[in-house]
Amino acid sequence: MAGISSKILGIHNILKSQQQSFPHVTGLTSIFNGTLTVQVRHRRPGHPINLTRPRFPLWFLRKELVNVDQSLTEPNKQFIEEVVHEKFGPPAIISGLSTYQLKSPLKIEAEPRGEWHKKTRRTGLIGRKIGQQPMWDKNGNRFTTTLIQIVDNHVVKYIPPEEVKDKREIRYRESSRYGLLMVGAESADPQNYTREYCGLFAKAGLMPKKQLCRFFISPEAAIQAGTPLYANHFSVGDVVDIRGKTIDRGFQGVMKRWGFHGMPATHGQTKTHRKGGNTGGGGEKARIWPGTKLPGHMGNRWRVLRGMQVMRINTKYNILYVRGVGVPGPVNGYVYIFDTVLPLRKRKEKPAAFPTFYPEDLEEPLPEDLFHESLHMFSDPSIKHQPEKK
Numbered sequence: 001m002a003g004i005s006s007k008i009l010g011i012h013n014i015l016k017s018q019q020q021s022f023p024h025v026t027g028l029t030s031i032f033n034g035t036l037t038v039q040v041r042h043r044r045p046g047h048p049i050n051l052t053r054p055r056f057p058l059w060f061l062r063k064e065l066v067n068v069d070q071s072l073t074e075p076n077k078q079f080i081e082e083v084v085h086e087k088f089g090p091p092a093i094i095s096g097l098s099t100y101q102l103k104s105p106l107k108i109e110a111e112p113r114g115e116w117h118k119k120t121r122r123t124g125l126i127g128r129k130i131g132q133q134p135m136w137d138k139n140g141n142r143f144t145t146t147l148i149q150i151v152d153n154h155v156v157k158y159i160p161p162e163e164v165k166d167k168r169e170i171r172y173r174e175s176s177r178y179g180l181l182m183v184g185a186e187s188a189d190p191q192n193y194t195r196e197y198c199g200l201f202a203k204a205g206l207m208p209k210k211q212l213c214r215f216f217i218s219p220e221a222a223i224q225a226g227t228p229l230y231a232n233h234f235s236v237g238d239v240v241d242i243r244g245k246t247i248d249r250g251f252q253g254v255m256k257r258w259g260f261h262g263m264p265a266t267h268g269q270t271k272t273h274r275k276g277g278n279t280g281g282g283g284e285k286a287r288i289w290p291g292t293k294l295p296g297h298m299g300n301r302w303r304v305l306r307g308m309q310v311m312r313i314n315t316k317y318n319i320l321y322v323r324g325v326g327v328p329g330p331v332n333g334y335v336y337i338f339d340t341v342l343p344l345r346k347r348k349e350k351p352a353a354f355p356t357f358y359p360e361d362l363e364e365p366l367p368e369d370l371f372h373e374s375l376h377m378f379s380d381p382s383i384k385h386q387p388e389k390k
Contacts, residue, residue, distance in 0.1 A: 084190060088207045096317045099152045099187045100207055111158065114220020116350040121178060123215045123356065124338030125150050125229055126185035127320065129244070129329055135311060135321070136376045145311055146327045148242070148335060150318040153229035154206050156182040158222050178216040181223065184209025185334070211334050221355040231318040232357040234310050234337070236372050239345045241306045244328035244335035248300035258293040303328040307342055313370040 072080075085091070085100075092101040114120075127148035136142050159180040182200075187207040190198050198208050204225040234240060254260040254276040263272045276295070280288050288294075305327055312321035320337065329335055339347060371377065 080191065088187075088190075094152065096149075097152055097186070102187075102206065111222040111224045113355060114218075114222070116220070116354050118346075118348065120218045120221055121216065122221045122339055122351065122354065123155075123181045123183065123217050123223060123229070123233075124213070124336055125231075125233055126153055126183055126211055126213050127151065127335050127337055129327055129331060129333050129335055130319075131331060132325060133321065135323075137374050138376050140376070143323060144325050145321040145323050146308075146325060148320045148322060148327070148337065150229065150231045150233075150320065151185045151211075152187055153183055153185050154204070154209070155223045155225050155227045155229065156184045156201055156204055156206065156209070156212070157225055158182075160222075161219060177218075179219050179222060181215045181217045182212060183215060183229065184212050186210040213336050215336075215338060217355075223355050227356065230315075230357050230359070231313050231320050232315060232366070233353055234313070234320065235352045236310055236313055236370050238310045238347070238351070239340045239342070240308050240310060240322065240337050241304055241340045241342075242308055242322070242327050242335050242337050243302065243304045244333060246299045246301050246303055246328045247330050249298035251296065252298040253295045254293060257295065257298045260293075306340055307345055308340075309372075311372045311375060314368065315366045315370065316368045 089101040092099060094101070128151050130147045130149050132144055132146050134142055135145050159182075161177060161179045164178070164180050184201070184206065186209060188210050190208055193208045200212075201208055206226060249256070253274055255262050255274050260276055262274050263269050263277065265273060276293070279292055279294065280286060305324075308322045308324050308327075310320055311323045313319070314321075327335060376382070
C-alpha cells in the first residue's frame with residue numbers, strides 16, 4: 001500500500017487501528033494546520049532497504065563539526081604538537097607512509113595464543129589499492145596483479161563472543177561462536193577528531209585512525225589491542241577474499257550500466273539512439289517485471305572478490321601482489337583483505353603466522369621481496385646456450 005493519506009483528528013485512534021490492521025507496515029505522520037496526515041508505506045518484513053548513499057555504521061563515530069579556526073598563536077600550536085609527540089611519538093615515515101612512531105602501545109595484558117584448527121577464522125587487514133603490474137610465470141604466460149598496500153594497521157579492540165551484539169549473528173548457526181576484532185588504519189592528528197572518537201583508541205594507546213573495520217574471528221585467534229599488523233600476516237600462495245566499495249558512477253543509462261547495444265544510428269531513428277527499447281510485457285500482465293534492466297544509480301555498492309591468490313609480498317613497504325584484476329574500488333581506495341571462505345580453496349593447514357605475524361619471533365630478517373614458486377625470476381637466465389659438440 002502506498003500513497004494512502006487521510007485527515008484524522010484522533011491521533012491515538014488511527015495509530016492503534018494502523019497497528020492492528022497492518023502489523024508489517026511502517027507509517028509516517030505529520031501535522032499541518034491542525035490536521036494529522038498519515039502516509040502508510042508497505043515493506044516486506046526482513047527485507048533490507050536498498051540505499052546507495054554512503055552510510056557509516058553506528059559504531060563509527062564520525063566528526064560532525066567542521067574545523068574551526070580557534071585563533072591559536074604559534075607558541076600554542078607548537079605546545080600542542082609537543083604534547084602529541086610526547087604522548088604518541090614523533091612523526092615518522094614507516095613503510096613509505098607518513099605516520100607516527102608509537103612508543104610501546106601495548107598497555108593491557110596480552111591475549112593468550114590459541115591453537116589453530118580447520119574452522120578457525122583469523123583477522124583480516126585494511127589495505128589501499130595502489131595500482132596494477134604485469135608478471136610472468138616460468139612458462140612465459142603473462143598475467144596481471146593488483147597491488148594492495150597495508151597502511152599502518154593496528155588492533156584497536158577485541159570483543160569476546162559473549163559480548164558481541166550484532167544483527168549479523170543470525171548468519172551463523174552458533175551465535176556465540178565468533179568474537180569481534182576492531183582494526184584501524186592510518187594514524188592521524190588527534191586535533192582533527194572529537195574526544196569521543198579518540199576515546200576508542202585510549203586503552204590501546206594508539207592515535208586516532210582514519211579508517212576502521214571489524215572482523216569476526218575465532219576466540220583462539222584473538223590479538224592484543226595495540227598490536228601492529230603487517231603484510232606478512234598472509235603468506236605467498238594464500239587465497240584471500242577482498243571486499244571494497246565500487247566506484248560511484250552516479251545515474252547512468254542502460255548502455256553504460258548494463259552494456260546494451262543501443263538503437264540504430266540512422267534509418268529513421270529519432271532520439272532513441274541510447275534508449276533501452278521496450279521494457280514492459282503485453283496481455284493481462286502489462287507491467288514492468290521486477291529485475292528488469294533499467295537506467296539507475298551505478299556503483300557505490302559493497303562487493304567481494306573471492307579466490308584471489310597472493311603471488312608476491314614486499315616486506316619493506318607492506319605490499320601484497322594479488323593475482324587478477326577487478327578489485328572493487330578506485331585507486332587509493334580502501335579494501336579489506338581476509339582469508340577466503342570458498343569451500344574448495346579454504347586453508348587446510350596451519351598458517352605460518354598465527355594469529356598474526358610477530359617480527360620478534362624471527363630468527364633472521366626477511367628478504368625485501370617474497371615470490372611465489374611459479375613466478376619467473378628476471379635475475380635468472382631465460383635462455384641457455386650450449387656449445388655444439390664437435
